[in-house]
Structures are given as structure tokens and as C-alpha cells.
Amino acid sequence: MSADPSAAPPGELIAVRRGHRPSCSSAGSVVGVALLSLGAASLILNSFADLFTAWRSGGGPPGPPPRLRPEADGGGRLALPQGDVLELNPEGVAAARRAGATEVGAAAPAAVTGALRAPEEAHLAVTDRCPAACAGCYLDAGPHRAGQDAAALGVVIDELADLGVLELAFGGGEALLRGDLVALAHRARARGLVPNLTTSGFGLSPARAAELAAVFGQINVSIDGLERTYAEARGWEGAAQGRAAVRALVAAGARVGVNTVMSRPLLETPGALEALGAAIAEDGATEWQWLRFKPAGRGAAAWDQLAPPPALLDGLWPRALAVEAAGRLRLRWDCALVPFLVDHGVDPEALRLLGVRGCTAGQDLWSRHADGRWAGCSFLPGAPAEGALSAAWAAAPELQALRDRPAAEPCASCPVAATCRGGCRVVSAHLTGDAAAPDPECPRVRRWEAARVG
Ligand code: SF4
Numbered sequence: 452m453s454a455d456p457s458a459a460p461p462g463e464l465i466a467v468r469r470g471h472r473p474s475c476s477s478a479g480s481v482v483g484v485a486l487l488s489l490g491a492a493s494l495i496l497n498s499f500a501d502l503f504t505a506w507r508s509g510g511g512p513p514g515p516p517p518r519l520r521p522e523a524d525g526g527g528r529l530a531l532p533q534g535d536v537l538e539l540n541p542e543g544v545a546a547a548r549r550a551g552a553t554e555v556g557a558a559a560p561a562a563v564t565g566a567l568r569a570p571e572e573a574h575l576a577v578t579d580r581c582p583a584a585c586a587g588c589y590l591d592a593g594p595h596r597a598g599q600d601a602a603a604l605g606v607v608i609d610e611l612a613d614l615g616v617l618e619l620a621f622g623g624g625e626a627l628l629r630g631d632l633v634a635l636a637h638r639a640r641a642r643g644l645v646p647n648l649t650t651s652g653f654g655l656s657p658a659r660a661a662e663l664a665a666v667f668g669q670i671n672v673s674i675d676g677l678e679r680t681y682a683e684a685r686g687w688e689g690a691a692q693g694r695a696a697v698r699a700l701v702a703a704g705a706r707v708g709v710n711t712v713m714s715r716p717l718l719e720t721p722g723a724l725e726a727l728g729a730a731i732a733e734d735g736a737t738e739w740q741w742l743r744f745k746p747a748g749r750g751a752a753a754w755d756q757l758a759p760p761p762a763l764l765d766g767l768w769p770r771a772l773a774v775e776a777a778g779r780l781r782l783r784w785d786c787a788l789v790p791f792l793v794d795h796g797v798d799p800e801a802l803r804l805l806g807v808r809g810c811t812a813g814q815d816l817w818s819r820h821a822d823g824r825w826a827g828c829s830f831l832p833g834a835p836a837e838g839a840l841s842a843a844w845a846a847a848p849e850l851q852a853l854r855d856r857p858a859a860e861p862c863a864s865c866p867v868a869a870t871c872r873g874g875c876r877v878v879s880a881h882l883t884g885d886a887a888a889p890d891p892e893c894p895r896v897r898r899w900e901a902a903r904v905g
């Protein structure tokens with residue numbers, strides 16, 4: 452590891468985004484105390500620079516060569532086998548090529564205005580069937596939905612591989628209902644993509660857990676609380692089932708995380724969030740993704756009941772740091788929660804170095820709904836793709852609108868605007884009627900609005 456933590460990051464490595472991309476809905480970033488200090492963030496970046504150097508000199512970890520996707524500016528993304536993605540400048544790209552990285556993205560457009568040549572991660576809702584009917588389901592999934600046909604999904608996986616997408620998050624609905632789920636994941640693997648999975652863990656047998664563990668990069672189980680808080684958040688009690696799935700997957704050798712939606716019942720119950728963290732750590736999960744409640748699907752109608760008051764979201768960051776300090780779980784923070792970092796002294800440059808992402812819908816993230824519509828993320832309405840996916844990524848009007856979001860105040864002068872990008876459009880659309888408006892629950896936006904009207 453490089454000795455001086457305050458040294459400037461090495462030039463070839465611009466930023467690192469850590470870990471797999473397991474969530475089937477929001478994008479997430481690893482967070483922690485390193486975001487408070489440029490020195491600490493640089494230290495992490497330097498450790499990845501050392502890893503990059505070691506691989507180039509033949510001393511890297513065993514496994515297939517990293518995959519390299521060059522970008523239009525000459526830089527590129529290098530996906531390491533363990534899931535971390537290095538953002539390289541042109542010299543870094545040249546060095547990765549010389550060292551034998553596998554180049555991907557031949558079918559991607561040469562350049563896309565306001566976006567990468569292709570998504571870093573794509574989400575696939577492989578079904579909208581689900582035996583449960585959770586009160587706030589963003590997809591409006593249920594037991595009697597149609598599912599989706601395997602031939603169409605196989606073609607989509609092949610096209611995404613040709614575009615050079617790095618990771619593919621499978622979700623639903625309940626993806627485990629598909630008998631061909633493992634076959635689809637193997638198809639993604641065979642094409643160089645890393646498949647990840649989100650599930651509620653319904654009826655997971657040890658044998659199925661072993662099949663999943665053998666192919667998915669990471670599997671996240673959705674658990675929104677323990678006992679009563681789970682039931683209040685979802686309308687039925689499934690925490691025990693989810694925790695059993697975590698244990699089965701860990702026993703099968705999978706890398707396992709947990710997705711938890713920050714609902715009003717969970718955050719209004721003192722200690723409930725921390726109790727859930729202790730339980731899933733005990734079960735063997737290693738990563739915990741916190742997700743903001745989204746007003747999409749049935750979540751729109753359930754918003755008043757299930758979305759926490761913004762003041763509770765304001766207080767999440769110290770609780771995340773306490774989880775990190777306990778040392779048992781790595782914390783992942785979803786794109787829509789980034790506005791709730793602005794008041795906590797995070798260093799904007801540290802956010803950039805460690806690849807923290809706010810709203811990147813349509814910029815490095817793309818999502819396919821179960822009915823075939825494509826959207827900037829899983830919570831946006833989207834539209835069918837016209838023609839090849841490369842053309843749709845380059846020019847779909849819905850994506851262009853996301854990329855062209857105007858920088859209105861108070862976002863225009865916000866210190867973390869480059870990362871946050873104005874907050875969650877789904878929340879903005881629901882609460883203001885304008886998806887491009889600054890996120891009205893952001894604490895800085897709330898103060899701005901209070902000063903304006905007061
Ligand atoms: S003011 Fe805008 S850019 Fe800044 S944190 Fe809030 S929503 Fe994000």
C-alpha cells in the first residue's frame with residue numbers, strides 16, 4: 452500500500468467503485484467514514500492503484516483478466532473479477548490493454564451525449580410474479596402476473612453483453628419463481644457479464660442455494676425489519692424466511708448482502724434498524740444496502756403511510772457510520788439517499804474518488820421492466836426500446852431527458868451536486884409533479900424552500 456495517505460491519487464486511476472451491484476432496483480455505493488476525509492479516501496484509492504500495478508506485473512489475484520470498456524474520452528472502466536470497477540484515464544486504459552485486459556463494448560455507440568457509451572450496470576426484472584403482494588412494491592408485482600419469456604430475456608442478455616455492460620442485477624417480482632433463473636445467469640456469465648440477484652428468499656432449499664451460489668456474483672436478500680416492523684412495512688411477516696435464506700446462501704458459499712428499505716415503521720421504532728443489522732450479521736451477511744422508499748408502483752399509493760418523514764432520513768448517516776464502526780457489515784447507500792449526506796461534512800472529492808453515485812439514471816444505469824419497457828432506473832416508467840439496444844441507449848428520448856436535467860438552485864450551488872445530481876427524480880415527480888425539480892426532501896432543498904416562502 453502507498454505510504455502517504457495525503458498523497459495525490461495516482462494519475463492513471465481516477466476513481467474506484469467498490470463491490471458488486473446486487474440491487475435489482477436502486478444503484479448503491481459503499482459508504483463509510485472514509486467519505487469524511489480526502490486522506491482516507493486517497494488511501495483506499497491508492498490501495499486499488501497498488502492492486503492495478505500488481506496485476507499489470509503479473510502479481511494480481513488469480514482469476515480471469517479484468518474486463519476493460521474504453522470510453523469516448525479515451526478513459527475507461529476496468530472491472531476486476533471481484534466486482535470493483537476502476538475508472539482509468541487514457542494512460543491507464545493503455546496500460547490495461549498492454550497487460551491483457553479483455554476489451555468489451557464492441558457494439559456500444561462510439562459516444563453518447565451526457566452518458567457513458569453503455570451502462571455500467573443494468574437491472575432486469577425477470578418477472579413481475581411474486582407470491583407476496585407487499586404494500587409498497589415498486590413494481591406492483593403479485594401472484595397472478597404473467598412473468599416473462601426466456602427467449603426474450605436471453606436475447607437481451609446477449610445484447611447487453613455486446614454493449615459491454617459490466618454487471619447485471621436480476622430481480623422481480625420474485626426471481627426465484629423462474630425455473631430458468633440459474634440458466635439465464637449462466638448465460639450472462641458465459642457472455643462475460645457478472646450476474647447478481649435480489650430475492651425475498653421464498654422457499655429456498657439448500658440445493659437451490661448451491662446452484663445460485665455457483666453462478667451469482669452476489670445475492671441480496673430483501674429484509675425490511677424484524678417481526679413486527681417487517682410486517683408493518685410489507686403487510687405480511689417474512690423476516691424469518693428471509694433470514695433463513697441468508698443462512699442457506701452463506702452455507703452454500705455465496706457472497707450475501709441484505710437490502711432494507713428505510714420505511715416509516717422501521718425508522719420510527721427505536722433500535723429496530725440496529726437490531727436488524729445485528730441479526731443479519733449473525734446470519735452471515737457481509738453487506739447491507741439501505742434503500743430509500745420510492746413512490747413507484749404500489750409505493751405511490753402507500754407513500755403517506757410508509758415513507759418516513761425526511762427528518763428521520765436526515766439522521767441516517769451517523770447510524771450508518773455506527774454500523775460500519777462495528778465492523779461486521781459493509782454499508783451500501785442507495786442513489787436516492789445521497790441528498791441526506793449533504794449536511795454531514797462528507798468531502799465532495801472523497802465522494803468522487805470512491806465512486807459514490809446519486810441519480811445516474813440513464814447515465815451509467817439502465818433497467819428493463821418485466822413487460823419489456825426500458826427506463827433509466829427501475830422506478831421510472833420507461834418505454835419500449837426501438838430497434839437495437841445500442842441505438843436505444845444512445846438516443847431514447849426518455850434517457851435524453853434524464854441526462855439533460857437542468858441544474859436549478861439550490862442544487863446548482865450545492866457542494867455535492869456533481870455526485871448527487873439533484874436527488875431522486877421519482878420522489879421529485881411524486882411530490883412536485885416535476886421529475887427534474889430538486890429533490891424536495893433533501894435537507895438543503897427544504898431549507899431553501901422554507902427561506903423562499905418564509
Ligand atoms: S441540494 Fe440538490 S444536489 Fe445538493 S444534496 Fe440536495 S438534492 Fe442533491
Ligand code: SF4
Pocket residue numbers: 477478745786787809810811812816827828829830831874875876877878
Ligand atoms: S430516479 Fe435516480 S435517485 Fe431515484 S431511484 Fe432512480 S436512479 Fe436512483
